[in-house]
Structure formats: C-alpha cells, structure tokens
Amino acid sequence: MLYALKIATRYLTASKAQxxxxxxGVAVGVFIFIFMSALIGGLAEFILSRTVGDISHITIEAExxxxxxxxxxxxxxxxVAERVRTRTATLSEAATWLxxxxxxxxxRAVSPQISGAGFVTRGAQVAQxxxxxxxxxxxxxxxxxxxxxVEGDVRLGSGLIVLGRDLADDLALSIGRTLRLESSNGVxxxxxLSGIFKTGNGSMDSARAFVSLSTARTLYAMPQGVTxxxxxxxxxxxxxxxxxxxxxxxxxxxxxxTDGAEQLMEALNAQAQTGYFLKTFALITIVIGVASALLLSxxxxxxxxxxxxxxxxxxxxxxxxxxxxxxxxxxMGGIMGAALGxxxxxxxxxxxxxxxxxxxxxxxxxxxxxxxxxxxIGAILASILPAxxxxxxxxxxxxxx
Amino acid sequence: xxxxxxxxxxFKTYGTxxxxxxxxxxxxxxxxxxxxxxxxxxxxxxxxTLLTILGTLMKPTSGSYVMLGEDMxxxxxxxxxxxxxxxxxxxxxxxxxxxxxxxxxxxxxxxAVREGRETPAARARGRDLLSRMGLADRxxxxxxxxxxxxxxxxxxxxxxxxxxxxxxxxEPTGNLDRDSANQVMDLIGQINREEGTAxxxxxxxxxxxxFCRRQIVVGDGVVTG
Numbered sequence: 164m165l166y167a168l169k170i171a172t173r174y175l176t177a178s179k180a181q182x183x184x185x186x187x188g189v190a191v192g193v194f195i196f197i198f199m200s201a202l203i204g205g206l207a208e209f210i211l212s213r214t215v216g217d218i219s220h221i222t223i224e225a226e227x228x229x230x231x232x233x234x235x236x237x238x239x240x241x242x243v244a245e246r247v248r249t250r251t252a253t254l255s256e257a258a259t260w261l262x263x264x265x266x267x268x269x270x271r272a273v274s275p276q277i278s279g280a281g282f283v284t285r286g287a288q289v290a291q292x293x294x295x296x297x298x299x300x301x302x303x304x305x306x307x308x309x310x311x312x313v314e315g316d317v318r319l320g321s322g323l324i325v326l327g328r329d330l331a332d333d334l335a336l337s338i339g340r341t342l343r344l345e346s347s348n349g350v351x352x353x354x355x356l357s358g359i360f361k362t363g364n365g366s367m368d369s370a371r372a373f374v375s376l377s378t379a380r381t382l383y384a385m386p387q388g389v390t391x392x393x394x395x396x397x398x399x400x401x402x403x404x405x406x407x408x409x410x411x412x413x414x415x416x417x418x419x420x421t422d423g424a425e426q427l428m429e430a431l432n433a434q435a436q437t438g439y440f441l442k443t444f445a446l447i448t449i450v451i452g453v454a455s456a457l458l459l460s461x462x463x464x465x466x467x468x469x470x471x472x473x474x475x476x477x478x479x480x481x482x483x484x485x486x487x488x489x490x491x492x493x494x495m496g497g498i499m500g501a502a503l504g505x506x507x508x509x510x511x512x513x514x515x516x517x518x519x520x521x522x523x524x525x526x527x528x529x530x531x532x533x534x535x536x537x538x539x540i541g542a543i544l545a546s547i548l549p550a551x552x553x554x555x556x557x558x559x560x561x562x563x564x
Numbered sequence: 565x566x567x568x569x570x571x572x573x574x575f576k577t578y579g580t581x582x583x584x585x586x587x588x589x590x591x592x593x594x595x596x597x598x599x600x601x602x603x604x605x606x607x608x609x610x611x612x613t614l615l616t617i618l619g620t621l622m623k624p625t626s627g628s629y630v631m632l633g634e635d636m637x638x639x640x641x642x643x644x645x646x647x648x649x650x651x652x653x654x655x656x657x658x659x660x661x662x663x664x665x666x667x668x669x670x671x672x673x674x675x676a677v678r679e680g681r682e683t684p685a686a687r688a689r690g691r692d693l694l695s696r697m698g699l700a701d702r703x704x705x706x707x708x709x710x711x712x713x714x715x716x717x718x719x720x721x722x723x724x725x726x727x728x729x730x731x732x733x734x735e736p737t738g739n740l741d742r743d744s745a746n747q748v749m750d751l752i753g754q755i756n757r758e759e760g761t762a763x764x765x766x767x768x769x770x771x772x773x774x775f776c777r778r779q780i781v782v783g784d785g786v787v788t789g
Contacts, residue, residue, distance in 0.1 A: 165681045177664035470660045473621060474722070475649020476677045477642060558621050562660055 167480055171487035174460070185456045186496045192449040193500025193538050194507070196442050197529040201508050203438030204528025207431050211399060214427060215420055217306045217362070219274075219393035220402045223264075223415045225254045255388035260413050264394060267412065269405050272304035272395040277379035279390070280347040283326070283372065285334045292330065292372040294346065296379020305393045308360055308373065314338050315358030319375040324354040327368035328361035344372065346382035354378070449496070449538055450545040453489055457549035461485065461556075468553050469561025478554035485553050489546025490539055497535035504529055568729055568762050569618065570594045574627035576613050576785075587613045588624065589785030597729065598760040600753070602773035605782035611766045614782065615732050618764065619652055620644040632729065649678050653723030653761075657735035659715040661707040661722075667694060667714075668703045671721045678726070686725075693721040697751060713744030720751060724761065733765040737772055749775045 175182045254260075257275050265273050277296040282289055302317045302325075303309040309317045313328060315338040324344065326336065336342060336356050345351040354374065361368055380386060394417075396405055402419035409417040421428060461468070468481055511524040576588040587610045595601060603611050616622045617629065620636055629636040632651060639647065653674075661670045669682075672690040676682045694703050697717040702710060707718060716736060723731045733752070737745035753775055756763055765776060773779050781789035 166676045166679075169682075173664050466660065467662055470662065471673070471677070472645070473619070473648070473654050474674045474677065475645055475726075477645045480677060559616050562656060 164483055167483040168487055170484045171491060174464070174484070175488055175491060178460075181456070181460075182492070185452065185492055186499060188452045189449050189492060189496025189538060189542065190500035190503060192445045192452070193497050193534050194504045195445040196534045196537075197501060197504030197531060198507065198524075199438055199441045199445070200530040200534070201504070201511075201524045201526060201528050202522065203434060204530075205511075205523040205525030207434060208525050208528070209523035210427075210431065215399055215424070218420060219305050220396040220399050220420050221394040221406045221409065221417050222420075223254065223260075223392040223394070223409070223413075223417050225390065253385060253388040253390060254392060254415070257389045257392060260392070260415065263412060264392065264409055267405060267408055269396050269398060269401050270394055271397045272301070274298070274301045274304040274393045274395075275376070275389040275391075276393060277376060277383055277385055277390050279379075279383050281372070281382065282345045283330070283334065283342055284345065285336060285340075285342045288334050290330060290333060290370070292326075292344075292370055294344065294372045294374060294379065294382065296374050296376045296382070298376045302373065305395050306362075311360040311362045313359055313361045315356070317358050317360075319357070319373060319378075321375055321377055322352075322354055323357040323375065323378075325358040325360060325373040326356060327371050328359055329365065329369035330372070331356065331359045333369065344374070344382065348382065348384050350382050350384060352378060352382055446537055446541050449493075450541045453492055453542045453545035454548055456492075457485060457489055457546050458552065460488070461549045461553045464553075465556050465561045468556045469558040472556065472558040473562060481554045481556075482547075482550040485550035486543055486546045489542040489550075493539040493542025494535070496542070497538035500538070501529070501531040501535055504534075505531065566597050568595050568597045568599070569629070569631035571614075571618070571624075571630075572628045574614070574617065574629070575625045576610070576617065576622075577625045587785055588617075588627075591627075591782070591786050593780065593787055595730070595762060595764060598756070598762055599778060600756045600763045600776045601765070601778040601780050602776035603764055603766040603780050603782060604768070604773055605788075607768075609782045610785045611782050612734055615734050615764070615766055618730075619654060619732050620648045646678075649674055650726060651729050653726070653728040653731040655716070655719050655723050655731060655733040655736045657738045659712070659719040659739075661715055661718055663706075663708045665707060666704050667699060667707055667710065667718045670707050670718055671725055673722060674725045690721070690725065693724055694718070696754075697721050698747075711744075713740055713747060716740060716744070716748050717751065720748060720755075724755060724759075727759070728761065730762045730764065733763060735766055735768070737767070737769065745769075745772065 261273055261275060264270060274297055279294055281292050281294045283292050297319065299319050302319055308325070315325070317325065319325060324342070334342065338356055338359065340356050341353055342356060343351055344354050374382070396402060399420065402421055406417040406419040409415065471481065505526065508524055508526040508529060511526065512521060513526070570593070572592045574588045574591040575586070578585045578587060591610065591614065603614070605611050617624050623637060634647065636644065662673065668687065668690045671693055672682055672686045675686040675689070679686070691703055694700065697720060699714060699717055702714060707715060710718065720736070737748055740748065749772060752763055752765070755761055763776070765772065767773055780787060
C-alpha cells in the first residue's frame with residue numbers, strides 16, 4: 164500500500180493548483196467548524212459565567228423538621244403543629260463537615276453562612292434586606308465581592324456591614340456611617356458601613372447586606388451552626404456529580420445549581436444544537452467538495468486507470484489510490500483550517516476576560532482535534548464513491564479513449 | 565515448441581438484438597512459446613478484439629482460452645489481474661504511459677504494483693531495460709517530455725518488466741515515423757531472440773510484419789491464413 168500512497172501523492176502534486184484550491188476549500192470548512200465551536204462554546208461559557216458564576220454551585224441547607232403530631236391514646240391525631248415560617252433550620256454540625264467537603268475533588272471554595280431577612284433603618288428611612296453572614300476571609304468565596312467593591316473594604320469584622328450601591332444611595336449612606344439592622348428574629352444591631360459593592364444586578368445591589376458570621380449569630384440568635392453551606396467548584400458542569408458525592412460522604416442534602424435551572428439548561432442545549440447543525444453543514448460542504456473534485460479527477464484519469472488495470476493493478480489498489488487522495492486532502496485541509504482557526508481566535512480575549520460588547524470566543528473550545536479527525540473521516544467517506552467508480556473503469560474502453 | 569496459448573472456437577459479439585455486432589466468429593489459434601508473430605488483417609477484422617481477449621482484459625462471448633495450462637475463461641477478475649501482471653505485457657499504439665511519472669517509474673510500475681513498493685531490484689531492472697532501449701540518458705525524465713519514439717521504447721521496456729511469457733502489441737509502430745518504427749521493431753526482435761519472449765504484433769504494415777517469423781491473417785472474425 165506504500166506504492167498506492169506514492170501514486171496518490173503524485174496525483175495530488177501533479178495538479179498543484181487544483182489540489183491547493185481543494186485543500187483551501189476544505190480548510191475553509193474546517194475554519195468555520197472551529198470558529199463555530201469556539202463561538203458556541205465561548206457563548207455558553209459567557210452565559211454560564213454571567214448567570215451562574217457568582218452563585219453557589221452546590222448548596223447545602225438544613226432539612227426542615229416535619230411538623231409534630233400528637234397522637235391520643237386511642238390513636239387519633241389531636242394536634243398538628245404547623246411549620247413556623249420564621250423559624251430557620253440550622254446545620255448544627257457544620258464545622259464538622261467543612262474539612263471533608265473542602266477535601267472533595269473539584270471543590271474550590273466552601274462558605275458556611277447564616278442568612279435571613281432584616282430591615283436596615285437610618286433615621287426615618289427603612290429598607291428590607293436579605294442578610295448574609297459570612298466568615299471573615301471568605302467574603303469572596305462564592306460571590307466575587309472583592310471584585311465588585313466600589314468603595315471601602317470588603318473585609319467583614321465585628322460590627323461592620325457591606326451594602327450594595329443602590330441600597331447605600333437610597334439610604335444616603337457613605338463609608339463610615341452607622342445604621343441599624345433589625346433581623347427577622349427581632350434582634351437589632353448598630354453597624355458601621357465598611358464597604359459598598361456594585362454587581363450590576365439590581366436586586367442584589369438594592370437588597371443585599373453582608374455581615375460577619377459572628378454578627379449574624381447575634382442577629383439570628385444562632386450561637387452555633389449555620390443555615391447553609393455554599394460551595395464553589397472549579398468546573399460548574401461537575402455540580403451534579405460532586406453534589407452526589409457530597410451527599411454520599413456527609414448525608415447532607417447537597418443541591419447542585421442545575422436543580423431549578425432547567426430553562427437555562429434548555430437554552431444552552433438549544434444553542435449547542437444550533438452549533439451542531441452549523442458544524443454538520445460545514446462538514447457536509449467538505450464532503451461534497453472532496454467528492455466532486457475526486458469524481459472529476461477520476462473522470463480525467465480514466466485512461467491512466469485503464470493502463471494501471473491492464474498492467475496488473477487490482478481494483479483494491481485503484482480504490483486505495485483514490486481513498487488515500489481523499490484522506491490526504493482531508494488531513495492537509497484539516498490541519499490548515501485548524502491552524503487558521505487558531506490564529507484567527509488568538510486576538511480574542513481569553514475566557515476569563517470576556518467583556519460586554521465583544522464576541523465571547525473561547526480559543527480553548529475550538530475542537531481542533533475533533534475538526535481534523537471528522538474532516539479526514541468525511542474526506543475518506545467522500546472519496547469512496549469516486550474510488551469505486553475508478554475501480555469499475557473498463558480498461559479496454561479507458562485505454563481506447 | 566510447446567503451446568503458450570490456445571484459443572478454440574472464439575466468438576465475440578458486441579451489443580444485443582438488431583444492434584448486435586459479431587466480431588469474432590469461431591476463431592481458433594495456437595501460439596507457441598517464444599514465437600514472434602504478426603497479426604494482419606483489415607480494419608474491423610477482429611484483430612484488436614482478439615488481442616484484448618488474449619490479454620485477459622475482456623472475455624469472449626463463447627469459446628475456450630487456455631494459456632500456460634490455465635483456463636482464462638473461468639478465472640475471476642482478481643485471478644486474471646494477477647495472471648496478467650505476471651505473464652502478459654502490453655504495448656499500445658499510443659504508448660499510454662502515465663504522464664505524471666518518469667520513464668523509470670513507468671517501466672517499474674508492473675513490479676511495484678505487485679510488490680506494493682518500488683524495490684531496489686525493480687529499479688535496477690528498470691534502469692537496465694531502459695538502457696537496452698537506448699534510453700540511459702532519459703531514465704529520470706518525465707515521460708511527458710519524451711519524444712514519440714522514446715515513449716514507445718519506454719512502453720516496450722514496461723511490457724518486459726515482469727519478464728512475461730507473452731507481449732501483445734497493438735499497432736506498436738502505428739504512430740511512429742519509419743526510423744523510430746524500425747528502431748522499436750529491432751528492439752522487439754532482439755528481446756524475442758535473447759529472452760525467448762513471445763510477441764503477437766497487430767499491424768497493417770507489411771514491412772513491420774516482415775520483422776516477424778509468422779504472419780497470422782484475420783478476416784471476418786476467423787483466422788484465414
């Protein structure tokens with residue numbers, strides 16, 4: 164088959180212009196394939212980072228106790244105690260689980276939190292807020308609070324509070340000012356505004372407050388334990404598997420971010436499907452291009468094929484010559500297209516630096532190997548029809564042409 | 565002399581029904597080992613069809629064909645291809661070289677295609693054959709750059725590459741001037757004498773036929789003389 168490879172190579176090099184055009188055509192198809200892969204992949208990454216990047220990838224919350232049931236000696240239910248809505252379930256042994264959760268592969272950060280509702284008052288002004296108590300040093304473990312700070316310091320000490328830009332403006336607060344925070348448990352604390360953040364998310368900037376975990380314990384009368392544990396992963400796509408692992412390890416109710424995010428997942432899947440269609444069309448274009456060019460080549464070389472057959476070349480040999488041509492065209496076009504795609508994607512910012520207004524192209528999602536492999540396979544498949552046609556050439560008719 | 569090939573009662577009809585053309589009509593022929601024969605006859609007499617059948621490139625409508633003791637009628641395409649490669653050489657009127665290959669590459673094609681690669685031994689034999697054809701200085705020339713006479717000598721060298729027992733030549737000098745034609749026929753005669761290769765040469769030219777020891781005349785689909 165080495166000799167068939169030589170013949171195939173010679174045929175390709177004998178018609179340099181035609182081969183160059185054909186390889187360029189294939190390369191353009193591969194370029195589109197890679198460009199679409201990087202765009203669709205980058206877009207999905209961008210959407211996910213914008214929607215899920217700042218939230219917990221896995222959340223553990225205490226399971227609420229079932230309502231108590233009083234049974235009479237006769238077996239009748241006497242009283243059903245309805246769940247108290249203001250009561251907060253707690254993870255009383257959170258401290259025990261934290262080292263184990265932090266040791267789970269893929270876990271990037273763990274943040275034990277106490278959260279609840281409250282009212283911020285300053286003078287006559289009152290605003291409802293969602294309060295989150297986090298451990299000092301873990302302020303940016305889940306939400307990149309440090310990255311969103313526009314004034315003051317993110318560090319949360321005892322007696323300090325960090326508010327969103329909109330809320331601070333509504334209350335006409337500035338750094339260093341004191342405000343009162345009353346929790347849903349009725350505990351009131353006087354806190355000093357130490358930092359202001361702006362995420363761009365209106366509900367967060369106008370209704371979220373961050374305090375230290377110790378301050379939250381006081382506000383919500385929770386001397387030990389936490390209300391939730393938030394977990395950030397290196398790969399947010401691994402949330403389902405990691406949540407299962409944490410559940411198996413700790414017995415806690417670990418919920419991945421994908422629960423309740425069906426619409427987002429559907430949108431991303433639809434986007435991915437669109438990408439598959441476009442990439443499939445690119446591949447079909449390649450296959451049609453290679454097949455038509457090789458069919459023309461077969462027709463042009465019919466007399467030569469006839470001579471080869473007369474000289475003792477079998478049908479298998481002829482098929483191999485043309486299939487090898489297809490494979491070589493696919494390989495050259497694939498590598499050229501992949502290289503062009505990579506070069507074209509280089510100027511785009513990396514996935515960690517996507518900015519609004521720019522195309523979120525992810526150079527790492529170009530599927531270069533897949534593009535080359537599929538192109539070679541496609542080109543081989545495309546060459547089978549011309550190769551079979553060549554093998555069926557009647558030497559007598561062909562030599563007489 | 566032993567029989568190299570023998571065909572008996574060969575019929576070949578092209579087309580069917582009213583469009584049917586009967587080219588061979590019960591032709592029988594024996595060719596001995598090392599024989600050098602000319603195949604004469606007017607156009608349409610069936611010479612080319614006979615050569616094509618003897619070259620195993622086409623099967624007759626009916627009749628028998630045995631070469632080197634093997635039945636060529638019942639053999640399948642693969643067996644015929646291998647047989648052709650090993651035992652039969654071809655020289656065509658229009659040389660029919662592979663235009664994108666050098667003279668040497670054309671000559672060693674029959675061996676390379678059998679062995680799957682161009683071996684040093686094949687290259688050495690190819691060079692030797694081209695030298696014997698007077699083309700020592702054209703060995704690495706692209707075949708497209710050779711003159712008509714040179715191309716035909718390359719074609720003769722290619723036909724001899726696998727040391728076949730039989731070379732079938734269809735008007736091998738029909739496209740050459742007189743000097744080139746004589747040169748090619750001298751070479752064919754030399755190979756026949758030195759290597760004992762049998763030649764069956766189809767021609768209209770009485771002078772070319774004169775190079776051969778036997779003349780076979782075909783007319784109306786049968787051997788007439």
